[in-house]
Amino acid sequence: MRIAIAGGGLGGLTLARILHRHGIDAVVYEREASRSTRSQGGMLDLHPESGQQALADAGLTGRFRSEARPEGEELRILDPAGRTLVHHKPQPGSFSGRPEIDRSVLRDLLLDSLPGDAVAWRHRLVAATPRPDGGFGLAFDGGHSADCDVLIGADGARSVVRSLLTDAALSHVATLVELSIGDADRRHPDLAELVGPGNLWCIGVNQILAAQRLGDGSIRVGISLRAEDRDLDTYRSKRTLLDMFDGWDPNLTALIEAGDSAPIPRRIEAMPTGTRWAHRPGITLIGDAAHLMPPVGEGANQAMLDAAELAAELATNPADPDAAIRRYEEAMFTRTHPIADMSARVQAMMLSPTAADDLVRFFTPRPTEPAPAN
Known part of the structure; x- marks a missing residue:
């Protein structure tokens, strides 16, 4: 089973790492020339139930904790006059919440966990063509080509692979x-x-x-x-x-x-909340390619969890990848729909005339309800 992963972001690399742990080879095709070609952005908080769980499945919890910064969870919200509205301080040194890690550091951590030939750099996918006998022929910018039995689109917001499954507009x-x-x-x-x-x-x-x-x-x-x-x-x-x-x-x-x-x-x-597609043999999507959401803290976490769940299904059913993909997709659609809906509502709230008041209420702990009388 030749598995091609289009895109070497956090989702694609997590998928390749967990498959590798199960003895399943995959090639990650990445458009960048090297890991240091461009900035990977700021930092992100990894959630225990998604991003951290995926790293546990990848066997990388120890390395994550050595690189993450729990103090990065500190958050201050100010008004335009500089007055403090909210000041959240995490428990020092605790990993029980959502510790922050730089995206570049996390990506390097994943890259270092893979064999040297697992990532094909300078391979920007421009087309994927179904083959008569199953699988896909892949064409890359610059004239490179390859074949695969299973194609997984982890190629982000402007996914080339997505167009083979859905015409959902951004x-x-x-x-x-x-x-x-x-x-x-x-x-x-x-x-x-x-x-x-x-x-x-x-x-x-x-x-x-x-x-x-x-x-x-x-x-x-x-x-x-x-x-x-x-x-x-x-x-x-x-x-x-x-x-x-x-x-x-x-x-x-x-x-x-x-x-x-x-x-x-x-x-x-x-992408429109609740986007789905009809199952098609030998192909699926993870991360932003599958469910592009406003950037309010869920995108990378859900991409990594997608990777972990898809890898688990493929490892359980290596002889029947289509059944594995079908099970992954149904579970992913169910899981991400409410998260995408919540992300859209938070995005709208944060860029509204009443954002300051809404965020103060959002981050203010609710008083504990009194215990019922005996």
Whole structure:
């Protein structure tokens, strides 16, 4: 059984690792030239029931705990005047919650756990063609080609593999503009203290100025705005961004001014909630390719859990991959539908006129109900 995994993100690599543990070979086809070709983004919190469970199935819990930062769970929410609305501090050194880890560190951890030939770099999939005798012929940018018996699309938001299963259209749900501040403790100590060891959210009306501390001492700044039909080039100017936050505390907007390079904008898109497809032999999807959601903390976790559950099914039924895929898909559809629905509601809440009040209520513990009288 020749298994091809399109995409070497967290989901694809987790799948390859767990299959490898079960003695099942798979090739990950990745468009990037190497693991260090581009930045992998900021940090993410791994949930015990999904991302951490997948790493346990991969046999990597120990390595994860040696690299993760429980203190990264700290969260401060401020208003535009700089007043603290919420300040969550995790229990020091505890892994019982959702410890943070840099995406690049987690990806390296997964890559290091695979044989050297498990990832084919510089292989951007451009087409997959069903073969008359089953399986697929794969065509890659640059003229490379390969064949496989089972094709798994882990190729993200703009998945090529997805088009073989569904014509679900993506919708524009927000705009994200990112900046990076390197060596913050030395170059911008005031901003390093403002952000702290974890996440900072500054909540305005229909807009958020956020920052997070990465393990290398840098700060990743993200500006979230409601979806508009503006040209993305509009957001490449710091001056334009600062005008959008006119009237905010200068200590907060200093996060924009301190960016080391020009802002990088991108559209945030999502698939329709509840997207399904009819089962097709020898092919399936995981992660963003299967259920692209707004980025509110579930995407990577669900991608890794998809990988773990699909790998378990394939390992249990190596002689009948189609039955394994069918069982995986039905369970995945059932699991991710409410999570995608929740993610859409949280995204809308965070970019609303009442976001600050809504988030305070969301993060404020509810009082314990009194015990019933005897």
